[in-house]
Amino acid sequence: MATPQSTARDMFRELMSTPISENIQRCFQCGTCTGICTVTPLVPEFNPRQYIHLVQTNDVDNFLKVAHAAWRCVGCYKCSQLCPRQINPAEIMEALGTLVRKRFPEKSSSNQNTINDAYHDQILANGRLNFPQLYVTSKLKTGRFMDLLSLMEIKTAMKMILSPRMAKILALGKPSGWDRVRKVLQARIDHS
Numbered sequence: 335m336a337t338p339q340s341t342a343r344d345m346f347r348e349l350m351s352t353p354i355s356e357n358i359q360r361c362f363q364c365g366t367c368t369g370i371c372t373v374t375p376l377v378p379e380f381n382p383r384q385y386i387h388l389v390q391t392n393d394v395d396n397f398l399k400v401a402h403a404a405w406r407c408v409g410c411y412k413c414s415q416l417c418p419r420q421i422n423p424a425e426i427m428e429a430l431g432t433l434v435r436k437r438f439p440e441k442s443s444s445n446q447n448t449i450n451d452a453y454h455d456q457i458l459a460n461g462r463l464n465f466p467q468l469y470v471t472s473k474l475k476t477g478r479f480m481d482l483l484s485l486m487e488i489k490t491a492m493k494m495i496l497s498p499r500m501a502k503i504l505a506l507g508k509p510s511g512w513d514r515v516r517k518v519l520q521a522r523i524d525h526s
């Protein structure tokens with residue numbers, strides 16, 4: 335009889351058999367992917383560096399403790415742009431998330447597309463990510479509004495709001511020609 339461990343082992347095997355994972359053993363756990371990840375501050379259990387380590391070491395027991403968040407990647411590719419080993423963590427996380435949805439549907443049924451939808455709404459509206467707004471919207475939409483009242487969450491949100499980098503990004507406004515790009519992106523999302 336299949337156990338969660340054997341299902342996770344099969345899932346890792348399937349992931350490792352795809353070209354997406356051919357460089358996974360080159361990961362040296364620098365944590366750049368997690369540091370830049372759009373989702374990690376919203377869902378702390380979603381840690382691309384850790385997921386890659388768990389796959390590398392075939393650690394199914396610890397994977398099962400965080401499998402419920404593994405499908406959260408929004409496909410922004412920030413991690414792949416910065417990975418110093420050209421491992422493409424974005425595609426690994428998207429593939430892992432798809433496998434979790436297939437093999438462990440019970441772990442991905444609640445709030446399934448909430449953060450993705452909030453992310454898409456923002457990108458479609460402005461062509462840029464307003465991270466503090468995404469942070470608050472995601473908490474509200476996933477029913478984690480009480481989180482926002484904790485001192486740590488307030489500090490995190492304030493750090494994002496006051497970040498000079500954030501101010502510079504928002505001051506840029508919409509990218510030129512965004513209305514044309516938006517239509518293409520919307521059509522792609524509608525058919526995905």
Ligand code: SF4
Pocket residue numbers: 360361362363364365366367368382383386416417418419420421423
């Ligand atoms: S950025 Fe690349 S090398 Fe660093 S932890 Fe992530 S996947 Fe591994």
Ligand code: SF4
Pocket residue numbers: 367370371372373374382406407408409410411412413414423424427
């Ligand atoms: S592509 Fe996924 S894993 Fe990579 S930074 Fe974006 S949300 Fe995080």
